[in-house]
Amino acid sequence: MERQKEKIMKKKYRARLIALTILAVSLLLASCEKFLDLKPNKALSVPATAGDLQALLDNETAMNTNYPAAGDIASDDLRLNQADWAKLFFIDDRKTYTWEGDAQATQDWSNGYYTIFNANAVLDLVDRAATGEQHNILKGSALFFRGLSHFQLAQVFTLPYDKATASSIAGLPLRLSSDFNDKTVRSSLEQTYNQIRNDLEQAAGLLPLSSAYKTRPARAAAFAVLARLNLVLEDYAAAGRWADSCLALQSSLLDYNLLSASAANPFTLFNQEVIFHAINKGNSGVFVANVARVDRELYDAYDDDDLRKGLFFTLGADQGVFFKGDYAGKNNGSLFAGITTSEMYLVRAECYAREGKREEALEWLNKLLIKRRRASSFVPFTAGTAEEALGLILQERRKELVFRSGLRWMDLRRLNRDARFAVTLRRLLNGKEYVLGPGDKRYAFLIPEVVVTETGVGQNER
Secondary structure: OHHHHHHHHHHHHHHHHHHHHHHHHHHHHHHHHHHHHOOOOOOOOOOOOHHHHHHHHOOHHHHOOOEOOHHHHHOOOOEOOHHHHHHOOOHHHHHHHOOOOOOEOHHHHHHHHHHHHHHHHHHHHHHHHOOHHHHHHHHHHHHHHHHHHHHHHHHHHOOOOOOOOOOOOEEEEOOOOOOOOOOOOEEEHHHHHHHHHHHHHHHHHHOOOOOOOOOOOOHHHHHHHHHHHHHHOOOHHHHHHHHHHHHHHOOOOOOHHHOOOOOOOOOOOOOOOEEEOOEEOOOOOOOOOOOOEOOHHHHHOOOOOEOHHHHHEEEOOOOOEEEOOOOOOOOOOOOEOOEEHHHHHHHHHHHHHHOOOHHHHHHHHHHHHOOOEOHHHOOOOOOOOHHHHHHHHHHHHHHHOOOOOOHHHHHHHHHOOOOOOOOOEEEEEOOEEEEEOOOOHHHOOEOOHHHHHHHOOOOOOO
């Protein structure tokens, strides 16, 4: 049913999208060269009506499939053997995998700011093009996309958030209009996160309670990203409240007991857990199922009663472990980068544990796990203390959200600040070991050199 609705929606807006394609494609291609200082051809058509603005937001290529991939390549979700690593088409993807100091996530930067440009185009025109509920939905959607895109970029191109230093270290260049004449300057990290929070909170007040299409954000999606944001900011009381608000609107979970582990793609597109649908920009084929291997130690962490073991993974002919459990309903080299209810259950549980509320934390964890483990043998998980519960929740978060684009890299960045959960990443290729330790400056990728050269913004330190 969801696929049928999506097809109807695409047909409905096809005519309008065709009118906007010249503008959109021209900007995308040029953005690969000029990025933030691109000046579009003024002769091209400019969206003018509410329908045009909705069509711009419904452009899935720009708004739902451009999410960063560098953090996923750099994370410990995947392992590449020497042969597959050498085959990667882009040299920067190879460098990203081994955490080279000069690796540049150029495509992630370009794609992220392209999404932001589209959102700003809507925001610049919406007051003249729409009124009433239609105005609120368009404005709320654009603010959501701008806030989410700035948040995703911050996880790739800025250092992890630390309240003590956030006002003095560099954040992102914040693009708040579609005017390319606006000067490109880096805000502080505190200013970056404040702007993200402001955009998402405004969006939450404007978006509808539900949306007919999961490629369009509804209010629960804004609440969910606010929960993520406050998790990164270590404001666990706020993160828990936003997760509560999200789950009050959408809380359905898939029962993994009803799914087939023998299926090549066990999860359907737009399934009931999906709050907002997006995918990352697959690079070099690195995420293709028969390339991206899974660490055997991670695979072995799932016991035989854990249904995720068979639904998420498959064994190759050489007994290598590969991921197949993508929530985008296919394993084609791009990972699901959207938002799910299962993620929010884990946020709610973690925040309760961090607030010392052991029983509440375990209650929310078990609400999820009863849908993930074999029903005939399920025994609720227990912990003696809130700290023990926190460790258990973070272990389950690791297993539940594997290969959910952006989340493992986000977690490494935030959890590495706590010695209890810090991880040193290691790779071994062709006899050489590569290491990325907690607090390393390589957790912030370099800003593309063309941006630094053309705008004069400061580069990330090495």
